[in-house]
Amino acid sequence: MRRGGIHTDDHAGFDRPRRRTRPRTKDRPDYSGADLGLVITVDRGRYRCLLLDSDGAADPDAIQVTAMKARTLGRRSVIVGDRVRLVGDVSGDEGTLARIVEVTERSTVLRRTADDDDPYERPIVANADQLVIVTALADPPPRTGMIDRILVAGYDAGLEPMLCLTKADLASPDELEAAYAPLGVPVVVTEPEADLTRLHGLLEGRISVFVGHSGVGKSTLVNALIPGLERAVGHVNEVTGRGRHTSTSAIALRLPPGPDGRGGWVIDTPGVRSFGLSHITPADVIKAFPDLVEFTADCPRGCEHGADAVDCALDEAWRSGEVPRARVDSFRRMVSARALPYD
Ligand SMILES: Nc1nc2c(ncn2[C@@H]2O[C@H](COP(=O)(O)OP(=O)(O)OP(=O)(O)O)[C@@H](O)[C@H]2O)c(=O)[nH]1
Ligand SMILES: [Zn+2]
Numbered sequence: 001m002r003r004g005g006i007h008t009d010d011h012a013g014f015d016r017p018r019r020r021t022r023p024r025t026k027d028r029p030d031y032s033g034a035d036l037g038l039v040i041t042v043d044r045g046r047y048r049c050l051l052l053d054s055d056g057a058a059d060p061d062a063i064q065v066t067a068m069k070a071r072t073l074g075r076r077s078v079i080v081g082d083r084v085r086l087v088g089d090v091s092g093d094e095g096t097l098a099r100i101v102e103v104t105e106r107s108t109v110l111r112r113t114a115d116d117d118d119p120y121e122r123p124i125v126a127n128a129d130q131l132v133i134v135t136a137l138a139d140p141p142p143r144t145g146m147i148d149r150i151l152v153a154g155y156d157a158g159l160e161p162m163l164c165l166t167k168a169d170l171a172s173p174d175e176l177e178a179a180y181a182p183l184g185v186p187v188v189v190t191e192p193e194a195d196l197t198r199l200h201g202l203l204e205g206r207i208s209v210f211v212g213h214s215g216v217g218k219s220t221l222v223n224a225l226i227p228g229l230e231r232a233v234g235h236v237n238e239v240t241g242r243g244r245h246t247s248t249s250a251i252a253l254r255l256p257p258g259p260d261g262r263g264g265w266v267i268d269t270p271g272v273r274s275f276g277l278s279h280i281t282p283a284d285v286i287k288a289f290p291d292l293v294e295f296t297a298d299c300p301r302g303c304e305h306g307a308d309a310v311d312c313a314l315d316e317a318w319r320s321g322e323v324p325r326a327r328v329d330s331f332r333r334m335v336s337a338r339a340l341p342y343d
Contacts (some may be wrong), residue, residue: 031101031102034101034102035051036084037065037083037090038050038058038083039082040252041252042249042250043249045068046068047067047084048067049065049084049098049100050062050064056083058254063092065090067086067099067100068098069099070100070101073101073103076103079125079126080252081209081252082103082104082126084104085100085101086100087099108128108158109126110123110128110153110157111124125250127207128207129159129207130161130162130202130206131150131161132210133151133163134217135147135164135176135213136215137168137173137176138170144176144179145337147180148337149337150211150275152277152285153277155285155288155334156277156285156287156288159209161185163186164189165187165189165190167190167191167216167217173189177189181326182329190217190221200225200258203264203266204255204263204264205264207264207267208264209269210267212271213271213272222253222266225255226253249270250268250269251267252265252266253265282305282335285334285335286331292317292323292327295323297313299314304335305331305332306335314328
C-alpha cells in the first residue's frame with residue numbers, strides 16, 4: 001500500500017467508526033469461496049453445471065455437476081448461462097447432487113413474456129452477448145413480425161442481434177436482407193452443405209443465444225457448427241408447416257475454436273411460437289438506436305415515437321436529412337412490433 005506523507009490524509013478514513021446500515025447476520029453467509037459453476041441446461045428442477053476455474057474460465061475438460069436450488073434462493077430463477085456458487089458434493093460423480101446457493105450478477109438477461117396477456121416476465125438466458133435470430137426462408141415461411149419481436153427483446157436485453165436465414169435452397173433471401181439492412185443487423189444465409197466459416201467467425205469469442213420458430217433448422221445449424229453434437233433434428237409437419245418441438249430446454253454448447261484458436265458458446269433454445277413483449281416500452285427500444293435518441297429530446301412529453309405519433313421529432317429528423325428515413329421507419333417498425341398481437 002502507498003504510504004501517506006505528512007500532508008496527505010490517506011489514512012483519514014481508517015479509524016473513523018464505520019456506520020453499518022445493515023448488520024451482518026448469520027443468514028447472509030459469504031459464499032465467495034464456494035465453487036463457481038456455469039449453468040448449461042435445466043431439466044425439471046435439476047441444473048447441469050460446468051465447474052469453472054478460479055478466474056471464471058471453463059476448461060474444455062471441466063467437471064459437470066448436477067445441482068438443485070438451495071431453499072435460501074426462494075423463488076429466484078436460475079437459468080441457462082447463469083454463473084452460480086455451488087456447495088455440497090461437487091465431485092460430479094453419478095448420483096451426486098450439489099446445491100446452488102448464489103446466482104452471481106447477470107450482465108444481460110434475455111426475457112420474454114409467455115404472451116401479451118401474461119405480463120409475467122420469463123427470463124430465458126443469462127449473460128449472453130449476441131442474439132442469433134434463426135429464420136427459414138421457406139417451410140415454415142418467414143414472419144417478419146416474429147423476427148421484429150425477437151429483435152426488440154434482444155435490443156431490450158442489450159444483446160447484439162444477428163439474422164441467420166436458413167433453407168436458401170428453397171427461397172431467395174433478397175427481400176428479407178433488404179428489409180433488415182437499415183437496422184445494421186448482420187445477415188448470414190445458409191442452406192444444406194453451406195460453408196459456415198463466416199458464421200463461425202461471428203460467433204467466436206462470444207456467448208450467442210439462438211432463437212427461432214420451431215422447424216426453422218436451428219438444430220441442423222448447431223449440429224453443423226459443433227461436429228459430433230448430433231442434436232435431434234425434427235421434421236416439419238406436412239399439414240401445418242409447423243415443426244415439432246424436438247428440443248425441450250435451452251442448452252449451452254461449446255463452440256470449437258476456429259482458425260485463430262478462439263471458441264465461444266452457443267446457447268440453443270427450444271423453438272418458440274410466440275414472443276411476448278408486454279414488459280418492454282418504446283423507451284427500452286430507442287436505447288438500441290443511439291443515432292436516433294438525441295432527436296427525441298425535442299419530442300412532446302410522453303411521445304412514443306410511433307408512425308402515428310403527433311409532432312414526433314423523428315419526423316423532422318428524416319425530413320431535414322439528418323438521418324435516413326429508412327432508419328426511422330425501421331425503428332418505428334420495432335416499436336409497433338411490440339404492440340402486434342402475437343402469433
Ligand atoms: N431444405 C432445407 N431443409 C432444412 C435446412 N435446414 C434444416 N432443414 C430441415 O428442416 C427440418 C427442421 O430442422 P431442425 O434443425 O430440427 O429445426 P429446429 O429449428 O431445430 O426445430 P425445433 O427443434 O423444433 O426447434 C428438418 O427436416 C431439417 O432437415 C435447409 O437449409 N434446407
Ligand atoms: Zn417522438
